[in-house]
Amino acid sequence: MGVTPIHAIAPEHATHHGTPRCSACSLRAICMPPELTADEFARLDALICTTRPIRRGEALYRTGDTFQSIYAVRAGSFKTVVMHRDGREHVTGFQIAGDPLGLDGICAGKQNCDAIALEDSVVCIIPFAQLEAICREMKPLQHHIYQLMSGEIVRESRQMLLLGTMxxxxxxxxxxxxxxxxxxxxxxxxxxxxxxxxxxxxxxxxxxxxxxxxxxxxxxxxxxxxxxxxxxxxxxxxxxxxxx
CATH class of the missing domain: 1.10.10.10 (Winged helix-like DNA-binding domain superfamily/Winged helix DNA-binding domain)
Known part of the structure; x- marks a missing residue:
């Protein structure tokens, strides 16, 4: 039975694939700040209540989709792709377990690229409006989100250096x-x-x-x-x- 690509799916419409728990996840040291308390992890467990399986070759989201959530790769891997006007594909990144996806959608409220699964994969869905609200009370988490955004800027700068000088x-x-x-x-x-x-x-x-x-x-x-x-x-x- 096939799984349809996500197109701005609200969290309540997401497919449940077990109950993800940040507190028990082996990737939490990659995804989350280490200084969170047990109570703070419990609040995150309540926020990130859905995962989504994505079949190989299918899209988690497409360019122009309304931005609602950011994602963490729980298992598998993805590529992010921008299509040129002439139809050529440009790969902008490869994401593996523990990496974030969808941060580029924060800027304009729409996704800026396609995210395609390179293999059968699973993502944790993090509703951004709820994440923003909880970040106001959990400063370590807010700082971690800033670090993720900064990391994307650094990655793109390094990619420009790689393409331009190497x-x-x-x-x-x-x-x-x-x-x-x-x-x-x-x-x-x-x-x-x-x-x-x-x-x-x-x-x-x-x-x-x-x-x-x-x-x-x-x-x-x-x-x-x-x-x-x-x-x-x-x-x-x-x-x-x-x-x-």
């Missing part, structure tokens, strides 16, 4: 090292991981052609920096990759 070799190396760091922060292996995105999607993100991305992976493999077997990647020499 060689193809440096872009792919930076991409792999960034993913490695993010997986490590979530308790996963930093040396070996499965790439849910295609080489073409990596190219769309890095401003490169598919052939160039494939050539860089082959080059790193010859130099014994990386081993790639399909979508499974193992970083053999992280220091060597960092020197690139």
């Amino acid at each position: 060689t193809a070799e440096q872009r792919v190396a930076t991409f792999l090292l960034n993913l490695s760091k993010r997986f490590k922060a979530r308790g996963f292996s930093s040396a070996e991981f499965h790439l849910r995105m295609t080489r073409e999607e990596i190219g769309c993100f890095l401003g490169m052609k598919l052939e160039t991305v494939s050539r860089m992976f082959s080059k790193f493999q010859r130099e014994q920096l990386v081993q790639a077997n399909g979508k499974m990647v193992r970083i053999v020499d992280p220091e060597g990759l960092a020197q690139v």
Whole structure:
């Protein structure tokens, strides 16, 4: 039975997929400020009362959808995409478990991109109006939201630097090292991981052609920096990759 994409779905219309509890979630150190008390976590548990499963290839939201909620990736992964006028796709980011989605909608009250699941995924739905209200009383949470917004600004600045100044070799190396760091922060292996995105999607993100991305992976493999077997990647020499 298929799951329909979310198009500005109000929380009461969301699909229940178990009862998410921030207080018991293994990703809470990524999603939430560590200094929250047990009582404050209980209030969050009451706020974030729904999750939503999204099938691979389906949209969590589309460009122009009315902004109502922000989301936290509970399981799986997503890509955010902006479509050019000529129909070409530009990937603006990849989100894995613990990452926020939808923050760009705060600016104009509408979503600024498409968020597409790279695999069967689950998100926690956080109604923004209720989050704003609770942030007025929970300053650590308010500060954490500011940090998330600032983090998005920093990420976009780094992406502009990557696209504007780095060689193809440096872009792919930076991409792999960034993913490695993010997986490590979530308790996963930093040396070996499965790439849910295609080489073409990596190219769309890095401003490169598919052939160039494939050539860089082959080059790193010859130099014994990386081993790639399909979508499974193992970083053999992280220091060597960092020197690139």
